[in-house]
Amino acid sequence: MxxxxxxxGPLxxxxxxxxxxxxxxxxxxxPGDEPDRILELINENGFKVKYIFCTHAHLDHIGAVIDIKEATGAKIVIHQDEQVIYKGxxxxxxxxxxxxxxxxxxDIFISDENIVEIGNLKLEVFHTPGHSPGGSCLYGEGILITGDTLFAGSVGRTDFYGGDIEKLKKSFKRLMSLPDKVKILPGHGPESTIGKEKESNFFLKI
Ligand SMILES: [Zn+2]
Ligand SMILES: [Zn+2]
Incomplete structure (x- = not known):
């Protein structure tokens, strides 16, 4: 892999x-912004883009979707509960x-437990609402892509349209039940692991 x-982008x-x-x-x-940089990386590595996956539809995560779709013809994948935010x-x-x-x-509306396949790689969709209604993580191959649901040391805000702190608590709990060694790749900031977040994430106290 x-x-x-x-x-x-600015965020x-x-x-x-x-x-x-x-x-x-x-x-x-x-692909939140700077499509030229993203496409350059894709082209210089000879990558064949099959899917554009949006963890959620806030602008800082979808700003370059149009350009990547146009250039690669890849299918846009997003959770069904995120449609309103995507349309807005x-x-x-x-x-x-x-x-x-x-x-x-x-192109594709996903829901919880769907599998996204890329060559021989398989990633499972976890619907993790709280930061946004259709916020989703991808889990598999030892990694967890968390969007703005979970960051190193913190979680996403719940004061945007469709945010819900009670849902975020449940989503957080679910992610914390994964094995310690799973590597977290968040939507902003540095990487972490489930083990580290179980010890030090501020949201544990909420
Ligand atoms: Zn967001
Ligand atoms: Zn964000």
Missing amino acids: IIKKLVV ESNCYIIADEITKETLVID AREQAATWGYELDPLPEP
Whole structure:
């Protein structure tokens, strides 16, 4: 498995590019901004992008979806409960002072326990609402992609539209039940592990 990370945009979102070494089939997770850098990395590695996976539809995670879709023809994958936020992306952008072209319709709506396959790699969808209604993590191959649900030392805010602290508590608990050695790749900031977060995440006290 090849994992590349690009930190993109003013909110420093982590865009992950995960490829199967043998087939070069590739998953682009949260292309939030800076499409040229993302596409350059894809092209120089000969990656074949099969899916664009959005952990959720906040602007800092979807800002470059249009460009990546246009350039690669990959399928856009997002949780079914995130449709309202995805459809409101242009309004979100306007409140941040951006203009965003209309987003293409998602190709695949996923739900909990669906499997995303990239070559020989298999990642399971965990629906983890709380930060946003259709927020989802991907788990498998020893890693957990958490979007804005879980960060090193903290969790995502719940004061945006559709946020819910009680749901976030449940989602957090579920993630903390995974094995200690699982590596966490969050939507912002540095990596961590489940073991570390079980010891030190501030949300344990809430
Ligand atoms: Zn977010
Ligand atoms: Zn974010």
